[in-house]
Amino acid sequence: MDDNNTSSGAPKENAVQENDAGQITKDESSLGNMVRRLQDSMSIGKIHKFWETQPVGQFKDVGDSSLAEGPIEPPTPLSEVKQEPYNLPSAYEWTTCDMDSEETCLEVYNLLKNNYVEDDENLFRFNYSREFLGWALRPPGYFASWHIGVRAKASKKLVAFISGVPARIRVREHVVKMAEINFLCVHKKLRSKRLAPVMIKEVTRRVHLENIWQAAYTAGVVLPTPITTCQYWHRSLNPKKLIDVGFSRLGARMTMSRTIKLYKLPDSPVTPGFRKMELRDVPAVTRLLRNYMSQFSVAPDFDETDVEHWLLPKESVVDSFLVESQYTREVTDFCSFYTLPSSILGNQTYSTLKAAYSYYNVSTKTPLLQLMNDALIVAKKKDFDVFNALDVMENESFLKELKFGPGDGQLHYYLYNYRIRHALKPSELGLVLL
Numbered sequence: 001m002d003d004n005n006t007s008s009g010a011p012k013e014n015a016v017q018e019n020d021a022g023q024i025t026k027d028e029s030s031l032g033n034m035v036r037r038l039q040d041s042m043s044i045g046k047i048h049k050f051w052e053t054q055p056v057g058q059f060k061d062v063g064d065s066s067l068a069e070g071p072i073e074p075p076t077p078l079s080e081v082k083q084e085p086y087n088l089p090s091a092y093e094w095t096t097c098d099m100d101s102e103e104t105c106l107e108v109y110n111l112l113k114n115n116y117v118e119d120d121e122n123l124f125r126f127n128y129s130r131e132f133l134g135w136a137l138r139p140p141g142y143f144a145s146w147h148i149g150v151r152a153k154a155s156k157k158l159v160a161f162i163s164g165v166p167a168r169i170r171v172r173e174h175v176v177k178m179a180e181i182n183f184l185c186v187h188k189k190l191r192s193k194r195l196a197p198v199m200i201k202e203v204t205r206r207v208h209l210e211n212i213w214q215a216a217y218t219a220g221v222v223l224p225t226p227i228t229t230c231q232y233w234h235r236s237l238n239p240k241k242l243i244d245v246g247f248s249r250l251g252a253r254m255t256m257s258r259t260i261k262l263y264k265l266p267d268s269p270v271t272p273g274f275r276k277m278e279l280r281d282v283p284a285v286t287r288l289l290r291n292y293m294s295q296f297s298v299a300p301d302f303d304e305t306d307v308e309h310w311l312l313p314k315e316s317v318v319d320s321f322l323v324e325s326q327y328t329r330e331v332t333d334f335c336s337f338y339t340l341p342s343s344i345l346g347n348q349t350y351s352t353l354k355a356a357y358s359y360y361n362v363s364t365k366t367p368l369l370q371l372m373n374d375a376l377i378v379a380k381k382k383d384f385d386v387f388n389a390l391d392v393m394e395n396e397s398f399l400k401e402l403k404f405g406p407g408d409g410q411l412h413y414y415l416y417n418y419r420i421r422h423a424l425k426p427s428e429l430g431l432v433l434l
């Protein structure tokens with residue numbers, strides 16, 4: 001299980017069935033689902049030689065309500081944090097990847113493009129763009145030392161990567177400084193050599209050196225112990241291409257032309273006052289978002305600087321729209337998505353699947369269903385093939401009605417050195433990691 005991170009990302013539509021109302025429902029008995037449930041149940045009983053040594057919720061402690069919620073280990077004095085990097089196998093060396101350098105950014109891009117997350121059937125692989133990586137890895141207050149690469153000493157080729165960025169994440173009433181760990185990747189030829197634990201320990205050490213003791217991360221694999229497990233849902237925007245490349249299948253009793261008609265969307269958003277977010281909107285969007293996010297058990301604690309970085313539209317990286325009242329000029333609703341294409345592996349006709357991923361959405365006046373339908377409309381206009389969303393926050397309220405179908409990708413969320421007493425429902429989670 002640990003050697004194949006299959007269901008983590010580059011998610012793919014599940015075997016779906018169409019019900020009489022023309023809606024897509026999950027086929028719970030599909031082979032893929034059964035295999036996944038079996039794998040997940042086996043991995044709970046599995047020995048995790050590395051993760052069992054780490055300050056994370058352990059499977060044996062699940063359900064033990066005598067354990068308090070909060071940090072598992074206290075911080076140690078900074079002078080006691082190991083000052084030298086962990087040892088790598090002798091043919092490899094650490095490198096700090098300078099993401100300001102276009103050349104280094106390209107090396108990270110290429111490593112991920114060729115070796116990062118694939119779906120179960122190896123049809124798709126995430127293809128984060130260089131602009132995206134520059135954005136994701138350099139938020140306000142980022143630490144260049146947390147962009148960690150491994151090179152082969154002889155060739156200087158980049159063969160592995162892991163990164164962290166700082167974030168304030170609220171867990172119930174406590175705002176905790178954390179690192180968001182992402183883009184863990186080991187070159188395909190170096191897999192199963194226990195390099196990943198060394199990379200995780202090294203990023204942890206560098207996070208500790210900044211006096212930060214907690215982290216948040218997601219994975220497609222089951223590790224000790226998820227704070228919640230979410231599911232990907234997919235809304236076809238370009239059904240013909242999705243079917244042609246094997247992302248989805250033509251439903252039973254469906255023709256291509258009926259399918260195209262089923263997913264057709266209006267040409268422009270329907271909500272009056274729906275427009276692109278601008279710099280001048282940052283204070284209003286921050287207020288709207290902070291107020292809305294307070295209902296979730298785990299969520300980022302965004303200030304204006306964070307909102308400007310993470311939510312101001314950035315071409316081919318992040319799109320954000322809001323609803324401004326025609327009468328009061330008040331910003332009442334907000335929606336956003338980020339751009340994450342996947343390479344289509346071995347298709348003669350198509351090389352890239354253009355996917356939008358639902359990010360943060362807030363509805364106060366416009367029904368969430370209508371707001372998200374407008375998000376689909378603008379995503380279609382921007383030529384995305386598919387719109388993906390997790391079942392986090394209030395997303396369940398629109399997924400089925402807006403013709404999203406369940407995917408085969410499960411995403412598990414984790415906290416490092418922070419115990420949660422009970423697992424959350426996806427709807428209690430207000431955090432989207434890239």
Ligand SMILES: CC(C)(COP(=O)(O)OP(=O)(O)OC[C@H]1O[C@@H](n2cnc3c(N)ncnc32)[C@H](O)[C@@H]1OP(=O)(O)O)[C@@H](O)C(=O)NCCC(=O)NCCS
Binds near residue numbers: 008191193197218
């Ligand atoms: C994830 C990846 C770096 C793991 O490397 P690997 O060579 O397969 O595994 P290694 O032998 O180095 O290490 C195995 C250990 O890492 C853990 N591990 C594997 N994937 C992990 C993940 N995504 N997050 C955290 N730990 C992970 C394993 O559970 C195992 O520890 P355990 O014995 O305590 O269970 C590698 O498979 C990879 O690059 N995959 C493609 C990209 C990807 O899926 N990245 C993770 C995105 S969340």
